[in-house]
Amino acid sequence: MGDSPYLVERMQGFGTTIFAEMSALAVATGSINLGQGFPDEDGPPEVFDAAVAAIRDHHNQYPPGIGIPELRHAIAAHQAKWWSLEYDPDTEVLVTAGATEAIAAALLALCEPGNDVVTFEPYYDSYAACIALAGAHRRVVQLRTPDWSFDAAALEQAITPNTRVLLLNSPHNPTGKVFSVEELELIARLCVEHDLIAITDEVYEHLVFEGRHVPLATMPGMRDRTVTISSGGKTFSCTGWKIGWICAPPDFVDAVKTVKQFLTYVNGGPFQYGVAVGLGLPDDRIFQIAATLGEKRDRLSAGLAEAGFTVLPSAGTYFLSADIRGLGEHDGVAFCRSLPERCGVVAVPSVAFYDDKEAGNPLVRFACCKRLDVIDEAAARLTGLRS
């Protein structure tokens, strides 16, 4: 399948197939689904009330192509308040159908067929597919276990004369890595030296439990060469709304908008009002969201360790990765396929996020964004694995 001349067939190898299989297994076996990353509780009530009010106030037709002014202003104010990044809400902000569309539209708009795109592996599964859709080639730099560090020389070598875009995800799915300031400085220096455009996926910007998130656009020389992407779904526990955005200089926004208008044109009118309210919530409410998730991460982490997994560090996001070799297992795909039957829990095999299959094979990803009682029950079931 991977060698097929047909793009659509090659794309079937890009992760979603195995994730769909795992979600179907969860339903078929009534298992606890710690595979797909979605919370099982609603987020801040004001956010949800604002969307309901928008529907009742008749905001149910096509919103403006670049997003409603309330949301664009809220995004610009959010970037200024949290990250000291100033964007013009009319020319430097674009609302998209989730971060997913923003990633696709940015890659399609900013890459030429034949360009190289540098990214880190494991990578969020849409990256490989969207790079392929753009006719570009991915060149990956590995985040190595056990600490998710990367080799600076490997990053430098991955950049070729054909490289146009560096695609960075921090906080990072599936590892939970939050790139450090030193790492970001290095990445920024290379982007400037090689005149690269950075596309940054920051959907977990507020879901950090250790260290702090620093947007790449704040690094020297980066603001005007970076397309910053985020989304309301993760922070406000409304992943089904698919309200995302980009912040970038006007030329980039225009280019991405040109592609975006032929993908979805617009989406989620009433939900845009909800996310606008969310972005304006007081700091302590946002910190509380991360603190609650951090407690869940700790609980799942302890449960997995108790069950015999080697738990890898996660400083943020919805996810934790674990090595299964301590359980006498080596093949993450076979392990995840057997898990629902063996103990009624679903996880996803991390190999779907890797080019280097050997590195990814012994790793599995668990979502920690579930209620504590659900995590406890999953942990209790997993403990039975060793007996």
Ligand SMILES: Cc1ncc(COP(=O)(O)O)c(C=O)c1O
């Ligand atoms: C790293 C990363 N980027 C993007 C997305 C997609 O975001 P959205 O739901 O806003 O399209 C996800 C969702 O899981 C993600 O983990």
